[in-house]
């Protein structure tokens with residue numbers, strides 16, 4: 001029933017929109033459709049003209065249309081495509097596309113390069129899709145403003161999904177973004193090959209380079225926030241709901257001190273004094289009077305950098321590079337999610353099981369924290385990432401048989417991974433440096449090779 005009502009509404013909307021066009025341009029219709037290269041390239045993967053919509057989704061769409069008065073005059077809601085912690089995202093057709101300047105539409109820009117002057121003058125018959133992000137009314141206005149403000153700042157970056165516009169109706173705010181065709185990460189993480197990974201990360205680091213260039217931390221880098229289209233080898237970053245400008249609410253952290261001064265402070269700390277008092281004394285002050293440390297720990301579990309977990313009070317853009325490293329580890333190990341912690345302590349322990357106790361102690365000290373664990377199974381040195389990837393991909397081999405090894409491409413990927421999952425944020429690779437790393441530079445060589453193959457086919 002709900003489905004039928006949505007369909008009836010859609011048909012009515014479609015009629016009012018297209019009647020006039022048809023009268024004016026009937027003759028050109030056929031030409032228009034066959035000459036539009038985007039008819040081929042723009043509709044990829046999951047896109048069909050009408051999608052199967054579940055009853056519960058259809059009802060949700062109706063409720064949204066009823067509560068947000070006027071939304072269906074501008075957009076034809078098609079499907080619900082995402083339900084996150086802070087918003088619901090719908091796919092919709094932009095019914096008023098031709099009325100506005102659409103500089104944001106990269107596909108259209110690309111398309112018009114190939115079109116004749118006559119085709120360029122004609123309004124395209126291709127439907128134009130947008131993503132409508134309905135931000136939950138429980139989000140604070142400051143948070144909503146922050147997201148829209150940062151998106152506005154990033155509007156000229158080709159690799160950030162731009163904000164087209166935003167509307168408010170009573171307490172409801174919606175952000176309108178271009179709909180970006182992408183493939184669900186879960187469909188390809190098990191079999192993505194190294195050359196494809198190079199392209200994926202090249203695109204991700206181009207995006208991060210532009211975001212970090214503006215001194216903005218995304219804070220929530222994970223596969224669902226990087227919408228990637230393998231056919232175009234291009235992805236866009238979405239969801240700036242947790243993003244912040246670097247320096248917001250900073251207090252001095254030991255990691256930003258010169259190493260001499262840091263050592264001096266550590267040697268004279270309360271902890272160092274209790275240590276000097278001898279092994280019988282408890283390592284921790286019994287009557288702690290200092291308030292517990294506060295720091296922004298926003299992000300998604302499993303993707304938070306060690307300094308976020310250790311409550312560093314001067315976090316910078318390098319936290320996103322760690323999260324990108326977790327994505328690479330996921331792809332190399334074919335395990336998603338790779339980390340599965342219930343809370344921050346668990347998350348620290350998961351990292352410890354890889355990098356070992358010694359590294360974690362050093363990392364904690366960097367931020368003026370003490371890391372101790374009495375869990376016996378954690379070794380001091382941890383395990384190499386190579387070994388972990390071999391274990392995860394079932395290449396352990398038996399003791400009698402030949403030693404199993406990663407192939408050359410994988411070894412190169414792991415070298416790159418060490419630069420991303422560097423526990424000390426001051427030593428971690430930046431997005432700009434990552435783009436110059438051999439692992440990423442080879443992406444260009446690979447695609448040139450592909451072109452050679454294409455040339456051969458043409459000849």
Ligand SMILES: Nc1ncnc2c1ncn2[C@@H]1O[C@H](COP(=O)(O)OP(=O)(O)OP(=O)(O)O)[C@@H](O)[C@H]1O
Nearest residue numbers: 082084085086087089131177178179180224238239
């Ligand atoms: N522009 C877009 N084009 C296509 N799909 C999109 C777009 N924006 C968002 N989505 C889809 O909607 C999902 C949720 O979007 P978003 O991450 O912005 O919301 P969220 O509520 O902050 O989610 P989460 O809590 O999972 O981080 C995305 O993972 C993606 O699948």
